[in-house]
């Protein structure tokens with residue numbers, strides 16, 4: 001015996017057959033449909049409002065106050081000489097709440113021999129890896145370079161992950177949480193080693209035996225600020 005057989009359609013049938021109750025039912029159904037649509041639209045709007053409110057509370061803008069720590073050396077290198085310059089970046093040099101973002105090194109020189117028709121010398125330079133905590137394998141790094149026309153050699157080491165100094169967005173329930181990725185300590189603290197090598201180019205029948213080379217180091221430090229729009 002199936003369940004369908006037990007269901008009595010008589011009542012429903014008489015309801016549908018009766019024109020009065022039919023009208024009533026259509027009215028009731030229409031009103032129900034209107035209420036349902038209205039409630040659904042209302043709920044969806046409310047949901048949207050709540051979601052927007054929640055999102056706007058979690059969205060923060062992160063900007064950076066920038067400063068620099070500089071080192072500079074000007075030395076005379078002799079032909080074929082390779083010299084290492086070590087720069088110590090210590091916690092005491094870095095103001096409170098600041099972190100080391102990246103380190104730029106510029107090696108510059110010109111032809112100063114005074115010899116007639118003396119061509120520019122060749123200089124090459126490398127930032128040698130040390131125990132300093134930095135992004136040694138970052139794609140944006142330029143850890144070595146060379147010049148043979150007296151143009152500057154520009155090197156760069158990314159120390160803090162993803163730092164580029166540009167305003168960015170963050171999410172979090174409060175500024176402390178939002179700033180967490182930008183307040184890690186240790187990056188860029190330690191020894192920066194820059195190796196510079198000189199190979200002179202001499203004019204015919206004369207000897208250019210040395211050159212003056214300047215190593216300029218610019219350490220970019222930053223302090224992150226979070227503002228809720």
Ligand SMILES: [Ca+2]
Nearest residue numbers: 119121201208
């Ligand atoms: Ca020369």
